[in-house]
Amino acid sequence: MTPLPFDNSYARLPDRFFARVRPEPPPDPSLIRLNAELAALMGIDTGWLASPEGLAMLSGRTLPGEADSIAMAYAGHQFGGWVPQLGDGRALLLGEVVGKDGVRRDIQLKGSGRTPFSRAGDGKAPLGPVLREYIVSEAMAALGVPTTRALAAVTTGETVYREGPLPGAVLTRVARSHVRVGTFQYFHARQDRDGVRALADYTLARHYPDAAESARPYLDLFAGVIRRQARLVARWMGFGFIHGVMNTDNTQVAGETIDYGPCAFMEAFHPGMVFSSIDHAGRYAWANQPLIAEWNLARLAETLLPLFDDDPDRALEKARETLARFRPQCSDSMVAIFGRKLGLDENGPENGTFIESTFTTLSSNHVDFTQFFRQLTRIADRDGNDGTPGNNVGRREGDGTASPDNAVDVLRGLFDTATDADHWLAEWRQRIESGTTPRPVRITAMKRENPVLIPRNHRVEEAIRDAMAGDYGPFHRLVEALASPFSDRPAVQDLEQPARPEERVHRTFCGT
Numbered sequence: 337m338t339p340l341p342f343d344n345s346y347a348r349l350p351d352r353f354f355a356r357v358r359p360e361p362p363p364d365p366s367l368i369r370l371n372a373e374l375a376a377l378m379g380i381d382t383g384w385l386a387s388p389e390g391l392a393m394l395s396g397r398t399l400p401g402e403a404d405s406i407a408m409a410y411a412g413h414q415f416g417g418w419v420p421q422l423g424d425g426r427a428l429l430l431g432e433v434v435g436k437d438g439v440r441r442d443i444q445l446k447g448s449g450r451t452p453f454s455r456a457g458d459g460k461a462p463l464g465p466v467l468r469e470y471i472v473s474e475a476m477a478a479l480g481v482p483t484t485r486a487l488a489a490v491t492t493g494e495t496v497y498r499e500g501p502l503p504g505a506v507l508t509r510v511a512r513s514h515v516r517v518g519t520f521q522y523f524h525a526r527q528d529r530d531g532v533r534a535l536a537d538y539t540l541a542r543h544y545p546d547a548a549e550s551a552r553p554y555l556d557l558f559a560g561v562i563r564r565q566a567r568l569v570a571r572w573m574g575f576g577f578i579h580g581v582m583n584t585d586n587t588q589v590a591g592e593t594i595d596y597g598p599c600a601f602m603e604a605f606h607p608g609m610v611f612s613s614i615d616h617a618g619r620y621a622w623a624n625q626p627l628i629a630e631w632n633l634a635r636l637a638e639t640l641l642p643l644f645d646d647d648p649d650r651a652l653e654k655a656r657e658t659l660a661r662f663r664p665q666c667s668d669s670m671v672a673i674f675g676r677k678l679g680l681d682e683n684g685p686e687n688g689t690f691i692e693s694t695f696t697t698l699s700s701n702h703v704d705f706t707q708f709f710r711q712l713t714r715i716a717d718r719d720g721n722d723g724t725p726g727n728n729v730g731r732r733e734g735d736g737t738a739s740p741d742n743a744v745d746v747l748r749g750l751f752d753t754a755t756d757a758d759h760w761l762a763e764w765r766q767r768i769e770s771g772t773t774p775r776p777v778r779i780t781a782m783k784r785e786n787p788v789l790i791p792r793n794h795r796v797e798e799a800i801r802d803a804m805a806g807d808y809g810p811f812h813r814l815v816e817a818l819a820s821p822f823s824d825r826p827a828v829q830d831l832e833q834p835a836r837p838e839e840r841v842h843r844t845f846c847g848t
């Protein structure tokens with residue numbers, strides 16, 4: 337019986353694209369969590385996945401015959417510095433499966449041992465980063481952000497050594513592919529034009545079939561990657577997500593979020609917010625993300641120039657013209673997203689200005705980003721229900737419970753200065769009232785755009801801490817709650833709350 341209908345298109349590319357490697361069998365694997373919903377979407381039998389044979393695959397102990405495990409070659413710019421060879425140093429692509437939805441997806445083990453690209457690393461993953469990626473990538477998927485996903489997490493029964501001994505684990509990552517900007521750079525840097533072309537053709541066929549049919553496929557490929565990156569980064573911005581390591585090797589050309597290292601969702605809003613312990617200059621701060629994405633796309637363009645035009649000057653001109661689309665696409669998407677978050681009219685002429693001034697107010701008042709939009713949604717939902725907008729302004733501080741009656745109080749409480757909240761709310765109401773969007777349309781848009789739950793950093797760390805002590809309860813609870821981030825459920829109301837000062841997470845780590 338074929339447990340998994342693998343079809344490994346990447347492994348059919350030329351040998352220099354990867355190294356064939358088997359995982360290192362772990363001593364005592366044990367399943368932490370299986371993503372049955374994702375397995376079903378991929379057409380994988382969950383029963384098989386949960387069987388000893390399935391666990392053997394998920395831990396890298398033994399692979400089904402159809403798997404053809406490879407470590408992919410890639411290079412990249414890390415924090416702006418060129419690294420000619422990176423590659424899968426602790427990951428192995430087992431193969432691809434085409435799901436019920438017709439989508440081809442990679443199944444990759446992360447933390448399954450050394451490869452020719454491991455350099456000084458051990459190829460292993462500690463439990464903490466595996467749980468972190470599981471929680472955050474699945475939360476992103478539930479928020480509707482294009483992302484790699486987590487099919488399973490297992491412990492290996494092995495100790496890995498970082499600052500000290502840590503339990504080892506393996507994450508099974510699922511992605512539309514693992515082709516990165518850095519994969520193109522790998523061949524370009526070796527002046528391997530055939531390699532770049534083969535990779536571009538592969539990417540066209542797999543991710544941009546419409547561009548493949550066009551009269552200028554490579555330029556349309558570039559335009560397609562630009563479009564998806566612009567939308568992706570705008571989505572990140574709208575959820576207060578900070579990727580943390582936007583290196584070109586962590587920029588996937590299919591347009592999914594990839595590499596959940598030191599990422600974080602900000603709590604108190606600040607455009608310059610950075611969490612990563614290694615991002616000293618704030619290169620990958622929240623507000624820099626569009627600029628960095630554009631920089632990464634310019635690096636992709638460099639690799640494709642000879643495919644754009646035989647004449648180098650013409651090629652450069654075409655690349656520049658195409659790349660120029662990124663900024664307006666990304667900022668238009670951002671304005672549209674924040675417009676919906678605020679309940680503004682679509683394409684309102686002053687939306688951009690109002691959004692900017694909102695950012696200034698939120699930032700100077702250290703307002704919790706997610707709670708702000710969440711409470712605003714509740715206010716919008718209440719306003720007009722009894723025909724009296726803002727009838728609860730000026731009520732006394734609420735009792736802390738989240739009944740719709742005190743949404744204004746809760747919102748005011750998020751600001752350092754309540755009068756700033758009142759001024760902002762007055763301006764916002766004026767806009768809403770003079771707008772033309774029908775109320776139900778506005779409320780629906782706000783509810784869809786403003787999550788109740790995000791993976792708050794202190795909750796993620798708490799789940800990891802408890803798991804390390806043997807209690808996976810908080811991890812499972814968090815994953816399950818985050819699967820429905822837009823629904824209001826009293827049972828998980830505690831997960832909505834921002835960290836108290838003593839719980840606040842200021843730094844995040846790659847933990848590789």
Ligand code: AMP
Pocket residue numbers: 422423424425426427453454455456457458459460461581585586595597846848
């Ligand atoms: P990342 O910071 O996760 O994007 O990884 C950057 C590079 O370091 C990639 O080539 C990884 O494969 C490699 N790497 C990260 N952790 C390890 C590890 N534990 N062992 C071997 N290689 C690693």
Ligand code: MG
Pocket residue numbers: 585586595
């Ligand atoms: Mg990476």
